[in-house]
Amino acid sequence: MNSIPNDVTVQIFSGGFLREITTFEEVKKKLSSILPRLPISKVIMGWSPDKALYEKTASLLAKHNIGFYLWFPVFSETGVCAELSALADYQGRQTGSRDEQSDEDFTFCCPNNKHNIEKILAIFDQQFASIPFTGVFLDKIRYPSSANTGVLGNGFRSTCSCFCPECLAFYEKENIDVDRLKTALARPAALPFGISAYQGNGIYIFDDPVIYDFFKIKARILYKSLEYICTYFRGKGLAIGFDVFAPFLSAFVGQDLPVLSRLCDFIKPMMYRATNAPAGIPFEAEALLQEAGTPDRAGFFKALGINSERKPFDKDFAATDLQNFCSASACPVYAGIEINRKKDIAEIYPDYIEESIKAYSNTGIQGYALSWNLLDAPEENIAKAAGIM
Numbered sequence: 001m002n003s004i005p006n007d008v009t010v011q012i013f014s015g016g017f018l019r020e021i022t023t024f025e026e027v028k029k030k031l032s033s034i035l036p037r038l039p040i041s042k043v044i045m046g047w048s049p050d051k052a053l054y055e056k057t058a059s060l061l062a063k064h065n066i067g068f069y070l071w072f073p074v075f076s077e078t079g080v081c082a083e084l085s086a087l088a089d090y091q092g093r094q095t096g097s098r099d100e101q102s103d104e105d106f107t108f109c110c111p112n113n114k115h116n117i118e119k120i121l122a123i124f125d126q127q128f129a130s131i132p133f134t135g136v137f138l139d140k141i142r143y144p145s146s147a148n149t150g151v152l153g154n155g156f157r158s159t160c161s162c163f164c165p166e167c168l169a170f171y172e173k174e175n176i177d178v179d180r181l182k183t184a185l186a187r188p189a190a191l192p193f194g195i196s197a198y199q200g201n202g203i204y205i206f207d208d209p210v211i212y213d214f215f216k217i218k219a220r221i222l223y224k225s226l227e228y229i230c231t232y233f234r235g236k237g238l239a240i241g242f243d244v245f246a247p248f249l250s251a252f253v254g255q256d257l258p259v260l261s262r263l264c265d266f267i268k269p270m271m272y273r274a275t276n277a278p279a280g281i282p283f284e285a286e287a288l289l290q291e292a293g294t295p296d297r298a299g300f301f302k303a304l305g306i307n308s309e310r311k312p313f314d315k316d317f318a319a320t321d322l323q324n325f326c327s328a329s330a331c332p333v334y335a336g337i338e339i340n341r342k343k344d345i346a347e348i349y350p351d352y353i354e355e356s357i358k359a360y361s362n363t364g365i366q367g368y369a370l371s372w373n374l375l376d377a378p379e380e381n382i383a384k385a386a387g388i389m
């Protein structure tokens, strides 16, 4: 039982909505070098504005019978193209942006707002609808995480959103006691939000059940909005992939992974154990502790069963967390692992790649998503992955 799943998806970051950072020649060179060496079934690329880049790449991939997905951010990044309504936290503070080193903007809009969704879909319609993609790969399908909180400095607590007028109306309709919820969110606790146990698949036991109801309702809002968004893309004949947080972090951003897996054709939890940036597991775990002002750091890791001494992040916990999700997922799961190298952000070397591929091999995954930018992947990292698969 030590076979390695041989189905690979690769991700290419071509630049943000306003700026192209690559050329077709560069993309072609990289793909030509890896296509003969890795069992690639899908290529994900986005989300720069140059249509010609996608058209040429689409025709190259069609010759190899490889799926081509647009990497499309939904509730973040899109704010540079359209005026979107902001999130509010439990104290009425508004979300701000995170000035990120990775060329990405981490401002989030409220996912519970119909106008936001229509404007986001209009961006796809204007910029990408004419390109022959096989599908769309939806990223930033979540609320902001604790990682957004740290640098804002205005006291906004990302994980304690959203309390905008639309969300408040929805909570009322669903009989959530908002005053009680606000009090519970403000209450200091030994572990973040008063967690007492973790049951897998993002399900936590909290000391105060109103906190459980809060994360549950956020997940329902997200599901409802994504169901609408997916219906739009299905109507265009597009397949759908989802980019999501690691299962144990997913609850805090409103993602119920087993439920979301019913909406898409494949799902990619970002099992990034060595990324020191948003979505990176160690980065997000520390940010959660910091945002909650948790005094009992060791108690948090102990409650989850994480060995926090291990660097990179505990692979056995990550593999178990992924395995539990694979048993509950309605669609194929790809383990997102880093292949690019970026100083101080993602110090990725061949030994880490081998360790990750092997750690996730028996979890029930369909394959691997080599993330998040093939163009920044050193040859030795690619060679290592190719040597194993």
Ligand SMILES: [Zn+2]
Pocket (backbone or CB within 6 Å): 087, 088, 110, 111, 112, 162, 163, 164, 165, 166, 167
């Ligand atoms: Zn809202």
